[in-house]
Amino acid sequence: MSNDTLSRRNFLRTTGLGSAGLFLGLYLPDAARAMIMTEHEALAADVYTELTAWVLIEPTGKVTLMCHRAEMGQGVYHSIAQIIAEELEVDLASVDIKFAQGNEKKYGSQLTGGSSTIRGSYKNSLKLSASARVVLTMAAAARWAVPIAECYAESGHVIHKPTGKKFHFGELVVEAAKLKAPENIALKPRSAYKLIGKPLHRKDTPMKTNGSAIFGLDKRIPGMVFAAVERNPRLRGKIKSFDDSATRKIPGVTNVIKIAMGVYEMDREGVAVVATSTWAALQGKKALKIEWDDTGFEHVNSLEIFSKQRELLKTEEGRILTTQGDPNGVITQSKDLLDVVYETPYQSHCAMEPLNCIAHHRGDTVEIWGPVQAPNWIQDYISKKMGIAFEKVIVNMTFLGGGFGRKALTDYPHEALVISKAIGLPVQVVWTREDDATQGPFRPGISYRCQGVIDGNKNISAIKFRMAGQNNDHFRSGDNGKANRSTSEGWLKPYFESIKNISFADVTFKTPIPTIFWRSVYASTNGFAYESFVNELAHKSGKDPLEFRREHLKEERTQKLLDKVAEVSGWKNKGKGFGMAVTECFGTTVAQVVKVSKSKGGKLKIDQVWAVVDCGWYVNPDIIHAQVEGAIVMGLGAATIHEITFKDGLVEQHNFYDYKMPRITDIPPIEVHIMENNEDAGGIGEPGLPPFAPALTDAIFDLTGKRIRKLPFDMASI
Template sequence: MTKLLNHNRRNFLKLAAATGGGLMLGFNWTEAEAAEPTVLVNAASAAPGVDFNSYLSINPQGIITILSPNPEVGQGIKTAFPIIVAEELDADWKNVVVEQAPLDTKKFERQVAGGSGSIPHSWKRLRVAGATARHMLIDAAAKRWSVSPTDCSTQKGYVMHTASKRKLSYGELANDAATIPVPTDVKLKEIKDFSLIGQTIRNVDNPKIVTGKPLFGLDFHREGMLIGMLQRPAFGYKIKSVDSAAAKAMPGILHVVTINNSVAVVGKSTWQVKKAKDALKIEWEKDGNLESTSDHNRIFKEMLDSPNATVRRKDGDVETAFKNAAKVVKAEYQCPFLPHNPLEPMNFFAHVKADSAELAGPSQTPESARNQAAKLLGLPPEKVTLELTRMGGGFGRRLNTDFAIEAVQVSKAVNAPVKVMWTREDDMTGGIYRPAVRYRFEAALDDKGNMIGYKLRGASINAGNATREDNFPSGAVENLLIDSVDHKSPITTGPWRAPITNFLAFAEQAFLDEVAHTAGKDPVQFRLELLDKAKQKPTGKITYDIDRMRGVIELAAEKSGWGKNKNVAQGFSVYFSHRSYVAQVGEVVMEKGKPVLKKVYSAADCGVVINQSGAQQQVRGCIVDGIGHAMYGNITFKDGIPDQKNFNDYKLIRMNEVPEIDVHFVKNEIDPTGLGEPSLPPAGAAVANAIFKATGKRLYNQPFVETEVFKGVS
């Protein structure tokens, strides 16, 4: 976000002296540069000002620089973190500059983007960082005025003494405040006094994003940097032979090297390297099982019928409950493998030297990438630096570090700085996928329609435990059995946005809807009755907050006018994940015999909302992602080779298929909980249950468009 006004050194020194050191920053939101700040750096040093702690510094002109340490993957953390610091600091947001911090395990904890855990982990730490600096500024002003700090207050970057009508800016006090002993116990603001938190604040990277300024890993450049691409095997194969003569003879190609079970082509430009990679002649041979989607269908059936499942939770006498049931409801649900498909394919930069290494790129787990690189190179971790770039999506794919380690390996092999880049085909066919799962549910009802027994088995491929055994309705059913079976496959899998719950929620909530229908009960009322039962007479442990779940159910029902609009078919869903609660209502109408999703209402309880703008986009993005993949997403395999390789044969949701989305948040003073993932799990079931209401047909498999309901509909 910085640039020099003039590269002429003499003019630079004159302007720096005129400003009294520090930084001079000017904003102009009307210029074509879309308000990229113009910054003038102190000629004597590049330091932005006085460092108060790891998160913030203040310069003599009152410009506050706030470091955001966590990876920015589109979840808005680079804006949300500084808002929290600035709130407790009582800063004027117009004078705040946000910078991405590099990986620094000494200054920061949990520099990770995953599990919707950044805000919950750092909420108190960030508040204390801002409040500590504010107290130091107050003490400095009080000392200068010879008054008590308790008689001073702060507002928008100023310390004020109301009795004498005096005030000093933070910039004027910064140097004095730096000499004040750091307080060990500071009072934080009351939530009712927040002036920034809970407001609508634009993303700090918007100007660069809309004008195409360098931000992302693919934008990263170093002088003398080479480009590398790898040809990787399909699942269950290894290299038998490589003929690289044609590739090596092509223009701009400098190296072709075999690394582990892949072949790397390194050259001067992206296009040259891509063409040479395509010219490689590689013969592969079998190295393990070569699995196909047809094999998985058989494997699922065997797992669902297996007597050797791992019991995850068992309450009461399940066998007797089902034996004595008036009715038993059974259903199976299946989801396919899914690629992550971030807009920005995998990429990473590495420059391996004799006694150190420089890394840069988009990683959700930078510390892990750094440590693995250090181990590979035989270097102490402190000899490996890692610069975080903004990510063009991740959704869990960039929790893995394979692409970063590839860059390290290639740089070491060719003894040069290299940026490894994946093509879209590499990204889609090279894993790491969402695990494929099939669920079997059973519910026992008594003669009054009460659910007295519940069974769930999760059969998965490389998911481990495909259940969340303590989630609702566990605790609300006195006789319950949840178990799982897992098959190990050479097809690599990993976390996919809202891991496990991204599909489990659809299956659970669609099944509960069917159970409610069989019992002759309203789906919303059926869930509320279960929650009442969990509260009044719980069975076993309960890990979800019953009142918070009830709150989002009632809010979603209220905002959607549940059951009152006879012109649409409504479907309901509610889910607890990543410490947050989200209820959704989908509305479907029939057009030319086709069910069309028109609107989704969403009610979320994520505690205190940091930034209304970011929170709204998080929920909307989750819903679009959840609907799109439930409707269309599918990766299939033939002998370990993916059938779908790019967006021409893998469908993503289109703009004209996105429904109207109405987002509401429960207002409370609970510390913030997760928001990057919790709104995705309930989306599929809200749509499926609405489609059932409109068509009378249940959806048991994803993607929906390949089911009977949509047969003959393009």
């Protein structure tokens, strides 16, 4: 490369890639076509900005994979590598993984949400890896002057079958880079997989065990200072005045400044304490004396929120998301209507790693480091909010200690950049657990009115669902006048085939409380209401809840799922205290059965949970088991233990002492089973949560005759 072409950009690229010899990537829009070239050819062609994913094979044979999505415990850091290694024919232990920077042109969407990473990219990843393996095999065959059919790849080598001669991949880089992969390469059948479908140990587990994994809180950059922010506890309002005299006396405190953090289209004011350590910043924050001006803003109360929702559900038809037949006509004429309301609370995300972010504002370029779920969203928001070119907003991902949707928001990176710009230094802003619990955004609290009619054959002739709760999209982009697009989330599509009259509607409800996605998004609340209502309709018809579903879910794939959950739970010979539910979200259907009983002392307990998962094509069964188990634990907490409540505009919960988590003694045995089929891959991080609450409350009804329609409820009071 000549000196006149060695720009700063290309220098950083070259030094960042090291001595890579084989570059693999995917173009847009032809995302299945592999590109093989050397590092310098890639630079000369300036193709990096056009890629959506890429892999490097060094002359030593080492494979480096850029993980373009966030790893927050769900396992994609390992699963992507497991996919690539399968078709590339390399030992998984030899694969190195690095987090990619935010780059939408290069990687496409990098939002980690909707359980989308594997299901959205596995086919292209397999094709890419297979293409690389084929050109490496072609290069070896050419060097030996033998037919390619006599060569095969294994463990990072190409081997000549008749003689046993072999080259490692790195030795073939120069030749392979000059070859074009044939089109329509045949991929392995699932029966030939050596890695995919196997319960392999995760590559990030050793790092997280020995402390070498870098989470946001671990990250350090030269010259970095630390900050903590006291924000308006009522979510809205302005700073009337503040006294920082006591704060400035604390050793290590270097600055105190008034700031404003962007939360969607609103600015939330606060006072930032900058210091030489996190401890000093937090102590300085505690010493602040701030007078807030909250006049002119609604001071919300939980009782009023849910009372208003119930009143709206009595009179408002709402915005129709989808409808078929004439549900209103059937319901109006019915003399035996089931008409009930369910209620689900606001929830905090409570990720184990509180929010944090490092930011450095350098003028026309800004850079952040930290636990983020949506690099592209951050780039877009910061670009518009701070007037900086999109490509000059650099976002570096670290491991996340949990996210559940909260770390997809752009507020905390923006806040860190505002502080960095004010002080002219890189800064790490750390939120306390109390900040995280009280500031939101939260999962919205929602009420549901469900109406249904059973016909003469004891099947559902009409069903009508209306939900009243905040629409997350309204905070992000404003009210578009349409129904919440997630109104039917969690509801199985085969129901539409058997129920001739059905409708879903969204009754518009707004408060100033900021909301955002929470694990399984609206399915986490919809699932409780809709599947609880199916259980109530089953009881009204006098039918077993599993058989009732079997009659309404005629699709063969769903029938097999029901067969499996009945088999593993012993449903056919069950006694009292069994409940079940089935929900679908993000391409995966999960059926759960819960068994409850009462001890001799009359205490209600959960004896067992059986979960059957149909996620189609899958990578690692151990990861699926872990995700479903974790989702059930999270669902247990949301159903029976914790909620966010508001009084006079203030959040009443602050930390784990009043927003309690399930303890190990609360967790029942959980048995997870995976359906085997050749369907497309579905998501797995979220779908295990929605069916738990309706299955649990159905089990409680089966045992006690008490119907639960409001969450959370106290197990000890049943």
